Amino acid sequence: MLVCRHCDQPLGWAIExxxxxxxxxxxxxxxxxxxxxxxxxxxxxxxRRPPSAAPVGAASRREDPASIPELVASPRGSGLQSRCDAAxxxxxxxxxxxxxxxSRRGFQGQLKTPRLERTQDRGGWRWWxxxxxxxxxSVLGLALWYQWWGGxxxxxxxxxxxxxxxxxxxxxxxxxxCYDDENPAHQVQVPAFEIxxxxxxxxxxxxxxxxxxxxxxxxxxxxxxxxxxxxxxxWDDAQQYVAxxxxxxxxxxxxxxxxxxxxxxxAGTRTAWxxxxxxxxxxxxxxxxxxxxGKTHPVGEKRPNPWGLYDVHGNVWExxxxxxxxSYQGAPADGRxxxxxxxxxxxxxGGGWIGxxxxxxxxxxxxxxxxxxxxxxGFRLALGPQPxxxxxxxxxx
Numbered sequence: 001m002l003v004c005r006h007c008d009q010p011l012g013w014a015i016e017x018x019x020x021x022x023x024x025x026x027x028x029x030x031x032x033x034x035x036x037x038x039x040x041x042x043x044x045x046x047x048r049r050p051p052s053a054a055p056v057g058a059a060s061r062r063e064d065p066a067s068i069p070e071l072v073a074s075p076r077g078s079g080l081q082s083r084c085d086a087a088x089x090x091x092x093x094x095x096x097x098x099x100x101x102x103s104r105r106g107f108q109g110q111l112k113t114p115r116l117e118r119t120q121d122r123g124g125w126r127w128w129x130x131x132x133x134x135x136x137x138s139v140l141g142l143a144l145w146y147q148w149w150g151g152x153x154x155x156x157x158x159x160x161x162x163x164x165x166x167x168x169x170x171x172x173x174x175x176x177x178c179y180d181d182e183n184p185a186h187q188v189q190v191p192a193f194e195i196x197x198x199x200x201x202x203x204x205x206x207x208x209x210x211x212x213x214x215x216x217x218x219x220x221x222x223x224x225x226x227x228x229x230x231x232x233x234x235w236d237d238a239q240q241y242v243a244x245x246x247x248x249x250x251x252x253x254x255x256x257x258x259x260x261x262x263x264x265x266x267a268g269t270r271t272a273w274x275x276x277x278x279x280x281x282x283x284x285x286x287x288x289x290x291x292x293x294g295k296t297h298p299v300g301e302k303r304p305n306p307w308g309l310y311d312v313h314g315n316v317w318e319x320x321x322x323x324x325x326x327s328y329q330g331a332p333a334d335g336r337x338x339x340x341x342x343x344x345x346x347x348x349x350g351g352g353w354i355g356x357x358x359x360x361x362x363x364x365x366x367x368x369x370x371x372x373x374x375x376x377x378g379f380r381l382a383l384g385p386q387p388x389x390x391x392x393x394x395x396x397x
Contacts, residue, residue: 158197160308162264175272177358190263190335194383198299199229213244227298229316229378235346235370238319238379256382257337258322261349265362267307272361274305279357286314286360292353313360316378317348324367335387345369352376
């Protein structure tokens, strides 16, 4: 590289006058080794602004270094400084671009704000990959939101928290319509859990069928689907649904135990129905043979029980987790499902649209084999660890 013998500034070409100090240069200019090689097409140097009014050969003025622009020297003024190419961002400031001319002085200076452009072959990927990544994450987030939260009633059915407590399960002294399998009454301690505010509907079931996780698409008997309780599903079918919903949401959905169901349905009462013993008021709380018109009805149209649960009396029978037993002799006292080998079939609770008021009492029990589907039977969800069991982990798919 050629340098000025008076001020030691790099020149770039053999010229007569130094543009930095204005001194006359001899014909032969010695080369000095540069500590760091600079690309031939671009040379970035810190320049001292030549005095604008001083004649050639006059001593240069001392100026504030902060006010001195940079000199960008290139054969045709077409290159950009290498240190801007290497940096993630470039701070643009006024620069003195010097290009060779045919004049006697050899250089012509002009203050410019250069237009910085990154070349495609030097780190261009650094600019587009963050944008592509952000766009991909946005699309993924939107898809997950639509899949998980877009249908609140489908993937996140309304649940009611039930406090822990103890209650008398089975036939109560004031209940004059008891059957033999409702005896003997016994105390049960139930841990806290959550239970569905409504019975599972056709809309919720059909979402599982659409993803091919529920293999059976039940008939609605031409009454309509939508928000009506799903019917014609067996206990085995219900297990497919709770397994799908649990994996879909990462939450431990399941069928309630029989003790949990009755505890939630009674809502702290010991009467025949959760609202009292007066059957004349039953029509305000339940769909049964006296007012149902021979079919199911959309959930939530009647009044709820004291804990905010709808249709615990009537509309459809609801599968629970327990096996059937002829009495409560030897039943668990801690709220867990009675699921031993001595049982037969599976229990359903709550009564349906076919039965009379006696069948929709809080204590009434029924059931069938686990594979039977009936137009009078559906189910309700529970949420939380099964009583007496550790919490299960669910994987999302």
